Amino acid sequence: MAQNNTHRAFGRAITPVGTTGRALRNTGGAAVLGTVVIGSALLAGPAQAAPAVSPAAPTISAQTAAPATPAPAHAGSAFGTEKLRWGSQGASVEQLQTALNEHGTSLDVDGKFGKLTHGAVKDFQRSHDLQVDGVVGPETKGALNGGGATASGGGTSAPAPASSSSSSGQAIVDAARSQIGASYSWGTSKPGVSFDCSGLSSFAYAQAGIDLPRTSSQQEAAGTTISKSEAQPGDLVVWPGHLGIYAGGDTVIDAGRTPGAVTERTIWGNPTFVTFR
Incomplete structure (x- = not known):
């Protein structure tokens, strides 16, 4: 079977x-x-046939390689694009102080435009037949850079960025208004308690990140005198021995000896106007 x-x-x-x-x-x-x-x-069926040879990977020629990243364009002229003056701070002031030291001064490069930097700028302006105002604008920058043109020239230069002076000015006015009612006391700057005229302006400017010298005469000397038509809120209104903060229109906020307090009132007499813009 x-x-x-x-x-x-x-x-x-x-x-x-x-x-x-x-x-x-x-x-x-x-x-x-x-x-x-x-x-x-x-x-043998197709499954056992010799595998096809894979084509070689294409060779990348040098012409098809990704281009190198271009270097960034120049960020701007030395010392930035805005004017520098007493109270300015930051990298642009450090560059300014370094440049002044290269012209014979011996400033601390701390990025703070105070009394010593202000004096050094005036000395430099005086020795180079520039307007002696302590403000580092296009002409002073050009002289510090070796005389290169800065203020004018061809139409290809990029415009300066919009200024933030209006917002800073409003911050100064708001800070001064917040102290209305505080008493007047000579030589003081005590928020919510008492101020003298320059103590109030120093406090209000500090809230906008601007350091002013302490006395009214120093503050007047540190800024730039302008006409009333050029004045903007936040600028200083200056009388002999007294000053206040321009609030717009025809009003000023000041710590006055006569009312004995911080008030907002109508401008009187014929004051001058000083700006730190």
């Missing part, structure tokens, strides 16, 4: 070539005949 089954199995294994081809493919490309394996390579 077992021999007959083996004989029948052997008889079925010798099938025509076409049929055997299908059987071989269905069994992974090899047919078993008893214990003999008929060479699988003879009827």
Whole structure:
């Protein structure tokens, strides 16, 4: 019985070539005949074909490489674009102090435009036949930079950024108004308690980030005198021995000896106007 089954199995294994081809493919490309394996390579299917060679990756030429990042454009002229004066602070003042030291002064490079820097600027202006006002504008910057043109020239130069003087001026006025009602006391600057005239202006300007010298005569000398038509809120209104903060229109906020307090009132007489813009 077992021999007959083996004989029948052997008889079925010798099938025509076409049929055997299908059987071989269905069994992974090899047919078993008893214990003999008929060479699988003879009827190997596509799965055993040699893999195609992958194309080589394209070579990137130097012309297709990404261009180098260009260097940033020049950020601006030395000392920034805005005028520098007593009370200015920051990197532009440090550059100014360094430049002044290169012209023979010996300032601390601390970024604070105070009394010593103010005096050094005036000395420099005086020695270079410039307007002696202690304000570092285009002409003074040009002289410090070696005489290069700064204020005028071709129409290709970029315009200076808009000034923030109006917002600073309003901050000064708001700070002064916050002290209305405080009493007058000579030589004091005590918020909510008492002020003298220059103590009030020093306090109000400090709230806008501007340091003023302490006395009224020093403050007048440190700023730039302007006409009333040029005055903006936050500028100083100056009388002999007294000053206040211009609030716009025809009003001033000041710590006056006569009312004995900080008040906002109508401007009187013929004062001068001083700006730190």
